[in-house]
Amino acid sequence: MAARFSGVLQLTELDDFIAPSQECIKPVKVDTKPGKAAAKIRIEADGSYFQVNQDGEEQKLEKAKITLNDCLACSGCITSAESVLISQQSHGELCKVLALNKAAAAHEQKVMVVSVSPQSRASLAARCKLGLLETAQRLTQFLKSVHYVFDMTFSRNFSLLESQREFVRRFHRKAEDKKALPMLASACPGWICYAEKTHGSFIIPHISTTKSPQQVMGSLVKGYFAEQQHLPPDRIYHVTVMPCYDKKLEASRADFFNQEYQTRDVDCVITTGEVLKLLEQEGVSLSDVDPAPLDTMLGGAAEELSSHRGGGSGGFLEHIFTHAAKELFGIHVGSIHYKPLKNKDFQEVTLERDGEVLLQFALAYGFRNIQNLVQKLKRGKCPYDYVEVMACPSGCLNGGGQIKLEGESSKEELQQVERLYESLRAEIPEENQAVRELYEHWLGGWGSQRAQEMLHTQYHAVEKTNSALNIKW
Amino acid sequence: PHVPVSPLGPGWSCRAVLSDAHTRTVRRVSWSPCGQYLASASFDGTTCVWKRQQDGFEVVATLEGHENEVKSVAWAPSGTLLATCSRDKSVWVWEVDDEEEEFECVSVLSAHTQDVKHVVWHPSLQLLASASYDDTVRLYREDDDDWLCCATLEGHTSTVWAVAWDSSGQRLVSCSDDRTLRVWQRQDSEGQGSGSEPSWKCVCTLSGYHGRSIYDVAWCHLTGAVATACGDDAVRVFEEVTPVSPMSPPKVHRSHFPAAFPCFPRLTLHCSASVLSTSVEAEPSLRNSPSVSFSRHMSRMARAVFPVSFRE
Numbered sequence: 010m011a012a013r014f015s016g017v018l019q020l021t022e023l024d025d026f027i028a029p030s031q032e033c034i035k036p037v038k039v040d041t042k043p044g045k046a047a048a049k050i051r052i053e054a055d056g057s058y059f060q061v062n063q064d065g066e067e068q069k070l071e072k073a074k075i076t077l078n079d080c081l082a083c084s085g086c087i088t089s090a091e092s093v094l095i096s097q098q099s100h101g102e103l104c105k106v107l108a109l110n111k112a113a114a115a116h117e118q119k120v121m122v123v124s125v126s127p128q129s130r131a132s133l134a135a136r137c138k139l140g141l142l143e144t145a146q147r148l149t150q151f152l153k154s155v156h157y158v159f160d161m162t163f164s165r166n167f168s169l170l171e172s173q174r175e176f177v178r179r180f181h182r183k184a185e186d187k188k189a190l191p192m193l194a195s196a197c198p199g200w201i202c203y204a205e206k207t208h209g210s211f212i213i214p215h216i217s218t219t220k221s222p223q224q225v226m227g228s229l230v231k232g233y234f235a236e237q238q239h240l241p242p243d244r245i246y247h248v249t250v251m252p253c254y255d256k257k258l259e260a261s262r263a264d265f266f267n268q269e270y271q272t273r274d275v276d277c278v279i280t281t282g283e284v285l286k287l288l289e290q291e292g293v294s295l296s297d298v299d300p301a302p303l304d305t306m307l308g309g310a311a312e313e314l315s316s317h318r319g320g321g322s323g324g325f326l327e328h329i330f331t332h333a334a335k336e337l338f339g340i341h342v343g344s345i346h347y348k349p350l351k352n353k354d355f356q357e358v359t360l361e362r363d364g365e366v367l368l369q370f371a372l373a374y375g376f377r378n379i380q381n382l383v384q385k386l387k388r389g390k391c392p393y394d395y396v397e398v399m400a401c402p403s404g405c406l407n408g409g410g411q412i413k414l415e416g417e418s419s420k421e422e423l424q425q426v427e428r429l430y431e432s433l434r435a436e437i438p439e440e441n442q443a444v445r446e447l448y449e450h451w452l453g454g455w456g457s458q459r460a461q462e463m464l465h466t467q468y469h470a471v472e473k474t475n476s477a478l479n480i481k482w
Numbered sequence: 483p484h485v486p487v488s489p490l491g492p493g494w495s496c497r498a499v500l501s502d503a504h505t506r507t508v509r510r511v512s513w514s515p516c517g518q519y520l521a522s523a524s525f526d527g528t529t530c531v532w533k534r535q536q537d538g539f540e541v542v543a544t545l546e547g548h549e550n551e552v553k554s555v556a557w558a559p560s561g562t563l564l565a566t567c568s569r570d571k572s573v574w575v576w577e578v579d580d581e582e583e584e585f586e587c588v589s590v591l592s593a594h595t596q597d598v599k600h601v602v603w604h605p606s607l608q609l610l611a612s613a614s615y616d617d618t619v620r621l622y623r624e625d626d627d628d629w630l631c632c633a634t635l636e637g638h639t640s641t642v643w644a645v646a647w648d649s650s651g652q653r654l655v656s657c658s659d660d661r662t663l664r665v666w667q668r669q670d671s672e673g674q675g676s677g678s679e680p681s682w683k684c685v686c687t688l689s690g691y692h693g694r695s696i697y698d699v700a701w702c703h704l705t706g707a708v709a710t711a712c713g714d715d716a717v718r719v720f721e722e723v724t725p726v727s728p729m730s731p732p733k734v735h736r737s738h739f740p741a742a743f744p745c746f747p748r749l750t751l752h753c754s755a756s757v758l759s760t761s762v763e764a765e766p767s768l769r770n771s772p773s774v775s776f777s778r779h780m781s782r783m784a785r786a787v788f789p790v791s792f793r794e
Contacts, residue, residue: 207549351586351588351627352588352627352628354627376590377587377588377589377590380587380590381586384547402628
């Protein structure tokens with residue numbers, strides 16, 4: 010099994026990732042019928058099992074199966090089902106799909122779309138020693154058998170806007186609803202899977218229902234873009250390039266599967282490291298590739314790249330804080346001051362007026378900080394209104410799927426990627442024309458029913474039941 | 483609750499039975515350096531911290547987070563840090579906030595690849611050692627605002643059950659299911675420039691002395707003697723023989739005391755191993771073998787001397 014796994018998964022130096030768990034949380038459910046006496050089991054040559062009763066009666070036994078989607082909630086699994094799931098979404102798989110698509114008949118061919126996360130782009134740029142715009146343009150050219158290459162910064166606008174509004178709604182109802190605050194970020198699937206599995210229904214009400222930028226992109230590509238192209242969603246194959254492996258699990262969630270067309274919003278996730286492998290496989294160096302103009306979802310070429318402020322994990326805290334300060338208290342926030350607490354992955358931001366604390370937000374990255382946060386919540390001692398929770402220490406720029414640079418210390422590498430990432434002009438989501446248009450024309454306005462369907466999701470607590478696999482001996 | 487009269491005779495009385503906090507086997511206890519707190523590690527996945535009160539002990543904190551059985555807990559000599567380890571392969575370092583008596587997780591170290599059996603702090607530095615089913619001993623230290631694994635001691639060929647530091651902290655001894663003891667010595671990296679990690683070398687392997695798994699080891703800080711607890715029903719004490727030349731590694735002399743030890747007129751090795759909390763208790767009398775209906779491994783453990791420690 011390990012051989013089929015995309016070779017780029019490596020252990021990093023930092024030790025604070027949520028480690029794979031031993032327990033399979035998805036017990037195998039097999040219908041059992043009460044038996045009268047002990048039966049013998051015979052194994053056939055073809056590997057099937059027959060139960061032979063005392064009176065000689067034979068009964069073929071059902072094979073117990075765990076479906077791939079069952080393994081989603083586990084951050085690591087005793088069986089290798091999860092690695093199969095991940096290997097189903099590797100760069101090898103992408104190449105296969107691309108090849109198959111080229112060879113397919115015209116009416117069966119799919120439109121290939123790749124959405125690149127800004128963190129992956131920064132990591133690639135650092136590795137190939139190029140500027141961000143050059144990297145984006147050359148990547149577009151390299152993936153030329155793909156029809157469109159989009160920048161996920163675009164969909165992130167929606168995540169930020171929806172998160173802002175959701176926070177304000179929750180704040181307004183905090184008196185009646187004890188679970189409204191603190192609101193916890195939802196963009197990190199590593200955090201979501203852990204929360205669903207370990208803390209379940211206790212923590213789920215706190216998690217923002219806003220979709221992550223990846224999944225918003227999925228909705229946009231398979232929804233808006235498909236319509237524009239006059240195609241049904243299953244005729245588009247949507248690939249995303251992301252900084253971590255957990256995004257592969259996020260893409261396979263049942264909530265992001267379109268039942269009507271039997272297609273996923275995101276068909277395949279490849280990590281930054283896997284893109285590098287692709288380049289190496291083709292013997293191509295990104296700096297040798299000619300730049301191509303960048304695609305945008307609304308058509309027309311993009312002149313320049315833009316980003317959002319607030320760090321390499323999306324900037325959720327900053328945007329929500331700024332918006333809330335204005336909406337709730339009429340305060341205009343210029344720059345945000347972070348106060349590091351126990352460690353650099355746990356920082357506080359406070360809004361005060363005349364000595365009174367109006368809002369208290371925090372960043373909590375990495376497993377130990379998530380632990381402490383959840384324990385505080387359980388004891389009713391969490392002072393925060395919003396926490397930007399990310400599973401990876403130092404955030405998404407340091408995701409498990411990013412490229413490890415050679416010959417430099419990991420701290421320096423990360424700083425380089427951060428510098429590149431922050432070199433872009435920061436845009437304000439509310440001011441993005443294309444975003445406004447989409448809200449108005451495709452989503453039917455702010456806060457519409459359609460916006461809720463397309464841009465929000467839900468979570469499911471994983472119930473542990475007793476089975477042979479998780480009885481504690 | 484009925485407080486049983488201690489079978490150990492006059493001089494000891496049972497002051498408290500703390501039975502409400504854990505829901506499964508309590509595997510290890512550890513006193514804080516100041517003596518006011520007691521930590522208990524349990525198979526129920528939690529570690530409780532008890533504070534000494536007028537009339538007993540009270541839980542002041544419950545450390546949760548390990549995914550399954552917590553095997554060991556240890557207070558750092560500074561009194562501000564606690565380490566726990568678990569079958570979930572991780573070692574956690576916790577820090578106590580003085581005023582609030584609150585514990586926060588400072589680091590989750592997942593360096594081991596299997597069940598971690600034992601954690602123990604260096605006698606004076608904030609250096610932590612752990613022993614694991616993955617046959618290694620690992621050392622951890624603080625780095626910036628996090629902890630990292632700074633050394634991996636490989637050499638044992640089976641589970642390492644326990645480790646003990648000598649009084650100087652320059653050496654540690656590990657005991658294993660492979661029936662050997664290994665003594666590791668800190669090698670200061672003089673030639674490698676400042677800021678590089680000290681390495682640890684195995685300077686002595688004691689094999690052939692133990693008939694079965696060695697479950698525990700203790701290094702007396704006063705006399706330098708090393709005692710072991712073994713599955714072959716014996717306690718062994720080892721002492722270092724002064725080396726003939728400075729170049730040769732220290733030789734260790736073996737003494738085998740089945741049930742007696744020179745300093746005590748009679749050492750009563752009382753072993754009661756309750757392996758399940760709903761238990762069948764295995765309390766061996768010195769005459770009969772206990773009849774325990776577990777797997778062979780478990781029943782051997784129940785008969786063995788487990789654990790052992792020196793009076794300070």
